[in-house]
Amino acid sequence: MKIQALAVLKSGEGLKPFEYDTEIGVNDVLVTLKYCSMARGDVRFMSNFWGDTNFPLVPSSEMFGVVEQKGSDVKDIEIGDYVGIGYQMSSCHECEYCLVGKEQFCHSQKVLAVGGFGGLAKQIVFDSRFVFKIPTELQNPNCVSLMCSGLTVYSAIKRGSPQSGMKVGVVGVGNLGHLAIQILNKMGCKVTAFSHILDKQSELLKIGAEEVIDSTSTDALKNCKNQFDFIISTSSKSLEWSQYISALKPLGNLMFVGLPEKEVSFPAELLADYAQRGILGSYIGSPTEMRELLEFAKQNSISAVANVYPVSEINQVVADINENKSNFSTVIDLSNWK
Amino acid sequence: MKIQALAVLKSGEGLKPFEYDTEIGVNDVLVTLKYCSMARGDVRFMSNFWGDTNFPLVPSSEMFGVVEQKGSDVKDIEIGDYVGIGYQMSSCHECEYCLVGKEQFCHSQKVLAVGGFGGLAKQIVFDSRFVFKIPTELQNPNCVSLMCSGLTVYSAIKRGSPQSGMKVGVVGVGNLGHLAIQILNKMGCKVTAFSHILDKQSELLKIGAEEVIDSTSTDALKNCKNQFDFIISTSSKSLEWSQYISALKPLGNLMFVGLPEKEVSFPAELLADYAQRGILGSYIGSPTEMRELLEFAKQNSISAVANVYPVSEINQVVADINENKSNFSTVIDLSNWK
Numbered sequence: 151m152k153i154q155a156l157a158v159l160k161s162g163e164g165l166k167p168f169e170y171d172t173e174i175g176v177n178d179v180l181v182t183l184k185y186c187s188m189a190r191g192d193v194r195f196m197s198n199f200w201g202d203t204n205f206p207l208v209p210s211s212e213m214f215g216v217v218e219q220k221g222s223d224v225k226d227i228e229i230g231d232y233v234g235i236g237y238q239m240s241s242c243h244e245c246e247y248c249l250v251g252k253e254q255f256c257h258s259q260k261v262l263a264v265g266g267f268g269g270l271a272k273q274i275v276f277d278s279r280f281v282f283k284i285p286t287e288l289q290n291p292n293c294v295s296l297m298c299s300g301l302t303v304y305s306a307i308k309r310g311s312p313q314s315g316m317k318v319g320v321v322g323v324g325n326l327g328h329l330a331i332q333i334l335n336k337m338g339c340k341v342t343a344f345s346h347i348l349d350k351q352s353e354l355l356k357i358g359a360e361e362v363i364d365s366t367s368t369d370a371l372k373n374c375k376n377q378f379d380f381i382i383s384t385s386s387k388s389l390e391w392s393q394y395i396s397a398l399k400p401l402g403n404l405m406f407v408g409l410p411e412k413e414v415s416f417p418a419e420l421l422a423d424y425a426q427r428g429i430l431g432s433y434i435g436s437p438t439e440m441r442e443l444l445e446f447a448k449q450n451s452i453s454a455v456a457n458v459y460p461v462s463e464i465n466q467v468v469a470d471i472n473e474n475k476s477n478f479s480t481v482i483d484l485s486n487w488k
Numbered sequence: 489m490k491i492q493a494l495a496v497l498k499s500g501e502g503l504k505p506f507e508y509d510t511e512i513g514v515n516d517v518l519v520t521l522k523y524c525s526m527a528r529g530d531v532r533f534m535s536n537f538w539g540d541t542n543f544p545l546v547p548s549s550e551m552f553g554v555v556e557q558k559g560s561d562v563k564d565i566e567i568g569d570y571v572g573i574g575y576q577m578s579s580c581h582e583c584e585y586c587l588v589g590k591e592q593f594c595h596s597q598k599v600l601a602v603g604g605f606g607g608l609a610k611q612i613v614f615d616s617r618f619v620f621k622i623p624t625e626l627q628n629p630n631c632v633s634l635m636c637s638g639l640t641v642y643s644a645i646k647r648g649s650p651q652s653g654m655k656v657g658v659v660g661v662g663n664l665g666h667l668a669i670q671i672l673n674k675m676g677c678k679v680t681a682f683s684h685i686l687d688k689q690s691e692l693l694k695i696g697a698e699e700v701i702d703s704t705s706t707d708a709l710k711n712c713k714n715q716f717d718f719i720i721s722t723s724s725k726s727l728e729w730s731q732y733i734s735a736l737k738p739l740g741n742l743m744f745v746g747l748p749e750k751e752v753s754f755p756a757e758l759l760a761d762y763a764q765r766g767i768l769g770s771y772i773g774s775p776t777e778m779r780e781l782l783e784f785a786k787q788n789s790i791s792a793v794a795n796v797y798p799v800s801e802i803n804q805v806v807a808d809i810n811e812n813k814s815n816f817s818t819v820i821d822l823s824n825w826k
Contacts, residue, residue, distance in 0.1 A: 247738065252738075252739070254762075255738035255739065255762060255763060255764070259762075305764075306764075309764060400585065400590075400593035400771075401590070401593065403766075406756045406759055406760060407760065409755075409756045409757050409760060410756055413753045413754055413755050413756075414753065414754060414755070414756050415751045415752065415753040416751055416752060417747075417751050417752070418744045418747045418748050418751075418752050418769060419747050419769075420769070421744055421767070421768060421769020421770075422744060422745065422747065422769030422770055422771050423769075423771065424592075424593060424595075424597075424771055425593060425769065425771055426593070426643075426644075426647060426768065426769065426770045426771060427768070427769055428741075428766050428767065428768040428769075429759070429766065429767040429768075430759060430764070430765070430766040430767075431756060431757075431758070431759020431760030431761075431763065431764060431765055431766075432759075432760055432764045433738075433760050433761065433762055433763055433764060
């Protein structure tokens with residue numbers, strides 16, 4: 151069957167109408183798409199920023215839609231279901247990671263943009279084991295970002311084992327950061343947001359931050375010493391990481407989900423000096439965590455602050471993201487596909 | 489009462505006979521010492537390497553001896569007991585760390601060399617809550633190093649949650665490293681030793697390493713990618729840490745107990761690229777872990793490879809450590825104190 155999409159044919163080019171052939175395997179579903187997100191990562195894939203984009207590229211790693219057809223082995227998903235899809239396309243289901251429900255570390259996995267065509271399309275065919283039913287309460291464009299950004303921060307936060315009442319920090323308050331603030335707040339943590347954009351303050355307090363600290367202020371950070379149980383950085387900026395490590399309590403962890411452009415550098419004694427601190431990284435999350443997050447988001451009314459644009463405005467949207475004009479989450483309404 | 493010891497009176501001076509006054513508090517025991525260790529850390533304290541030595545300094549943070557007197561509130565320790573003492577002297581017993589058995593993170597703690605006189609002495613008065621009964625099987629100079637070096641690696645290894653059958657690495661094979669190899673081996677792990685001193689190979693294989701890899705060989709490390717569940721570094725050298733992080737499997741941790749002289753530096757994507765890796769640090773261990781380690785060492789015949797010298801040779805011992813002539817563990821026999 152033929153799928154209509156928008157694609158970048160060669161690195162650096164704009165998006166153009168594109169059609170590709172595919173078929174529905176025994177484990178696959180065909181989904182007619184309603185929404186997809188456009189994030190900084192998608193735009194970076196378009197310019198081959200990480201060097202592993204496969205062209206032609208159909209961008210977008212987060213999408214919502216409705217199941218139209220299903221293969222013979224598909225379980226738990228029915229035709230007509232409202233579903234969400236994220237970054238991971240497949241895994242081997244046999245390795246040491248797949249067998250313990252950590253499919254995101256499978257060495258044979260495929261992911262969108264590197265291994266297949268994404269969500270800026272009229273339809274998509276996807277392995278049903280990486281397709282998730284969306285609760286009625288979340289079936290709106292503000293929740294599309296849960297599928298990859300949300301999953302990434304949720305899995306990372308779980309690794310940090312935050313408990314109710316803990317003091318935690320979120321560095322960088324874009325798409326990932328504003329979801330992290332909400333999740334940590336709803337877990338009962340006291341959340342400090344660290345940002346260099348101080349005019350976002352009132353919005354951040356509204357979604358669950360208790361305070362906002364200038365992420366680049368050496369003096370402000372000095373006052374944070376030994377205070378935080380957990381800090382998650384969603385920023386791609388190269389900050390004074392030694393100060394953030396010093397801000398951790400003796401058993402605290404600094405978790406990177408955003409990747410700073412320069413190397414992370416610090417004296418090892420900050421990890422060990424009267425402390426047992428950790429620096430961690432995280433990569434998306436497992437299907438099990440995706441289902442947990444959807445339930446958690448439903449129970450706690452977590453959703454992104456999204457701006458929604460019709461697909462006809464896609465080139466302007468990409469330009470705005472490139473120029474850092476986008477705010478928290480950007481979603482494309484695919485319902486008027488031509 | 490008067491305690492006879494050897495002390496450095498001013499930074500950079502040699503050890504001289506020294507006497508100080510003390511008294512036995514209600515929680516204290518008076519211990520007549522049999523052995524103490526001399527490690528690189530002790531020699532660094534003598535030259536005020538970290539800037540926090542209090543002079544006069546009586547060095548040594550690990551010692552064995554026999555209890556001679558006890559205060560009225562001392563529980564679980566009797567006169568005549570053979571005991572061991574490590575780096576931590578006291579804690580508040582009331583803070584969030586003390587209350588959960590993590591006394592090593594107490595903000596009010598005192599430690600030897602910074603907060604009190606150490607084990608290079610005829611006797612010592614010590615808070616009984618940081619004094620540990622030594623099983624008969626471990627009452628020999630080879631086990632003195634368990635009290636601080638052993639505890640440090642044991643606590644760090646436990647944080648890494650190694651399981652039987654896991655592939656683990658030990659970087660640096662001095663006093664800490666040769667204890668880490670034994671502990672990990674007895675936990676059922678497959679241990680690779682990383683060292684730049686390749687003539688130690690046969691000794692390392694004897695104490696439990698399966699293989700020895702040159703810690704400075706870029707080519708050898710390239711072959712280690714994605715292989716290790718846990719790597720503990722006891723080295724103070726500044727190695728190519730990015731290669732060690734790359735050697736970790738997706739959920740693996742690199743643990744620093746030795747502190748490299750230069751800053752640790754690496755690209756954050758090594759923590760997050762198809763993985764959830766961690767870089768951790770650790771600081772001594774808790775009294776509970778000390779008791780666990782003594783039981784584990786007894787059950788599994790773990791002891792240091794120690795060279796034992798009479799106290800009369802102390803100045804030569806210090807000179808040898810300064811010149812890197814010492815091997816794994818160096819112990820002073822205090823029985824012929826004059």
